[in-house]
Amino acid sequence: MRKATEHLRAAAKYVASFLKRDWNLTDYPLRIRRLRSEHNVNGGGPIKWDHWNAQIVKWPQMRGGGRTREEAYKKLLQQFEDYKRGGSVLPRPGTVVPLEFCPTGEIETYQEFAKGFLKRILRLDSDPLVVLTDDSSLWHFTLFHEVTEDELVARVQAEYDVDVSDIEDGNLVTIFNRIQRKNSQA
Numbered sequence: 001m002r003k004a005t006e007h008l009r010a011a012a013k014y015v016a017s018f019l020k021r022d023w024n025l026t027d028y029p030l031r032i033r034r035l036r037s038e039h040n041v042n043g044g045g046p047i048k049w050d051h052w053n054a055q056i057v058k059w060p061q062m063r064g065g066g067r068t069r070e071e072a073y074k075k076l077l078q079q080f081e082d083y084k085r086g087g088s089v090l091p092r093p094g095t096v097v098p099l100e101f102c103p104t105g106e107i108e109t110y111q112e113f114a115k116g117f118l119k120r121i122l123r124l125d126s127d128p129l130v131v132l133t134d135d136s137s138l139w140h141f142t143l144f145h146e147v148t149e150d151e152l153v154a155r156v157q158a159e160y161d162v163d164v165s166d167i168e169d170g171n172l173v174t175i176f177n178r179i180q181r182k183n184s185q186a
Contacts, residue, residue, distance in 0.1 A: 006031060006057045014094025025080045028093045029057040032069060056080075059097040102133035110176040117176065121155045122147075137170035 009029040017027060032054045052072035055063040062083070064075025084090060091097045107114065114132055122141055138152050153165045160179045167174050 010057050010094040012094070014092065017093040023090050023093055025056075025077055028059070030076075031055045031057050032073060034069070056097075058095060059091065060099060061097070102135045104133050106134045106173045107132045107136065107176075110173070110180075113176055113180070114172070117172075117179075120159050121152060132172060134173055136172045138164075138172055138175060139170035 006029060013027060013029045017023060020027070032052065034052050051065055051067050052069045053063060053065050054069075054072040054076040056076070062076065062080060064072050064077070064079055066072040066075055118130060121138070138156075139149055141147070142149060142152070149170065152170075153163075156162060156164050156175065156179075160182070162175075162179050162182050164170075164175050164178060167178075
């Protein structure tokens with residue numbers, strides 16, 4: 001039933017999109033839902049996952065997540081506005097937007113280092129099953145591992161003796177690059 005309703009909303013937004021030229025987030029069909037899960041990770045205690053996801057229907061990469069409905073919507077709105085300000089052509093509301101994959105050329109040079117880094121910083125017992133791209137951020141892990149950005153910065157400082165607090169976007173390639181530079185100077 002939910003899928004049928006989403007398709008109807010998408011069709012209505014598509015038809016309405018011909019009445020104006022400058023689309024805003026409210027012109028798109030949205031899906032906002034609460035996601036709850038509990039998993040045992042690597043033989044340890046359960047990780048409870050309870051957060052909200054806001055997404056444009058039929059545009060899977062345009063989404064925002066947060067601990068509350070409002071936070072998820074706010075992050076979706078920010079991503080949408082950033083996309084719009086970046087000069088990208090907006091897809092017509094209600095149409096299917098194919099998935100685009102981020103490049104991985106830079107992060108692949110750190111493949112082995114990344115496994116150890118994620119084990120140490122996220123404190124996982126075994127190899128993490130994670131897909132990393134050149135745009136991956138350490139901050140992406142805050143929701144799933146119930147840790148703050150400040151805690152992750154402190155862990156990197158303690159583990160590698162490298163300050164990454166000035167890397168605002170938490171980009172892993174930038175962080176790995178800094179750690180490697182420090183190691184090569186030592």
